Amino acid sequence: MKSEIELKKTSDSPFEIPEKILAIWGRSILASGWTSVPNELLRNQSKLGLSNTELVLVIHLISFLHNADARVFPSIKHLSERMSQDRRTIQRTLAKLVEQDILRVKVRSTGKQDKGLTNIYDLTPLMLKLINLQLPSLKIPIEQHTCPLCGKTAMTREEIEKQFGFRLDKGKERTQSWCRSCRGRK
Ligand SMILES: [Zn+2]
Numbered sequence: 377m378k379s380e381i382e383l384k385k386t387s388d389s390p391f392e393i394p395e396k397i398l399a400i401w402g403r404s405i406l407a408s409g410w411t412s413v414p415n416e417l418l419r420n421q422s423k424l425g426l427s428n429t430e431l432v433l434v435i436h437l438i439s440f441l442h443n444a445d446a447r448v449f450p451s452i453k454h455l456s457e458r459m460s461q462d463r464r465t466i467q468r469t470l471a472k473l474v475e476q477d478i479l480r481v482k483v484r485s486t487g488k489q490d491k492g493l494t495n496i497y498d499l500t501p502l503m504l505k506l507i508n509l510q511l512p513s514l515k516i517p518i519e520q521h522t523c524p525l526c527g528k529t530a531m532t533r534e535e536i537e538k539q540f541g542f543r544l545d546k547g548k549e550r551t552q553s554w555c556r557s558c559r560g561r562k
Contacts, residue, residue, distance in 0.1 A: 411439040416506045423509060424502075425476055425528045425539070432459065433469050434478065437497055446503060449484075451494045470497070477535060478502045505531060523555035530555075 393406050401410070413435055417424075421431055436458055440448035456463045473479040478501055484493040508531060521536050522529045530536040540552045552559065 409439075411435065411441075413438060414506065416510065417502075420506065420509055422527050423522075423529050424478065424505060426478070429459075429461075429469055430473055430476075430478075433466070434473065434499075434502065437479075437499065441499070446499045447496050448499070449494045449496045475538070477532065478505070521551045523553075523558055525554055525558040528555050528557075 393403070393410075397410060398406065417434070418431075426434065433455065436455055437448050437450070440450050452463045452466050456466045459466065461469075470479065470481065474481055478499075480498040480501060482496040482498065484495055509529075519533050519536060520529065520531055521540055523540070528539060530539045536542075536551055539555050541556060542549050543552055544550075
């Protein structure tokens with residue numbers, strides 16, 4: 377008898393909801409789960425160079441994270457329905473996130489036969505960036521440059537080249553102070 381009650385309890389709430397979250401949202405809103413987004417991610421949106429669309433897509437990806445391995449594999453179709461954007465837009469945004477070193481994508485469908493397989497999105501690069509923003513002393517890449525105007529930060533040489541570019545100063549190569557988009561806006 378006792379075990380039946382316990383069973384019932386677990387099937388009523390498949391997720392163990394932390395009390396604080398429960399107090400804020402209530403059980404019915406939380407019934408299909410919830411997503412924890414670290415404040416560090418939201419606070420550093422501009423430092424990470426994330427547009428609103430990119431950030432929302434990242435949050436959607438985070439909503440599929442259910443264990444500690446940082447990898448998710450939602451379909452493009454699913455993401456495009458959630459965000460009501462066409463698939464090509466979603467794919468373009470994903471490609472941008474890869475370019476910005478926020479995501480890694482592992483393509484799982486290689487031939488015609490694996491059409492059903494979705495790609496795997498790995499959020500480890502984003503996590504490393506957030507750690508680096510918090511603990512500059514642990515900075516993994518050696519090179520880093522921040523735009524004094526918009527706060528955008530590049531963490532690798534490739535990123536600095538892409539987002540800032542270099543100039544020659546008395547025969548020495550120097551990173552452009554302002555990022556390309558701020559220079560373009562001048
Ligand atoms: Zn800038």
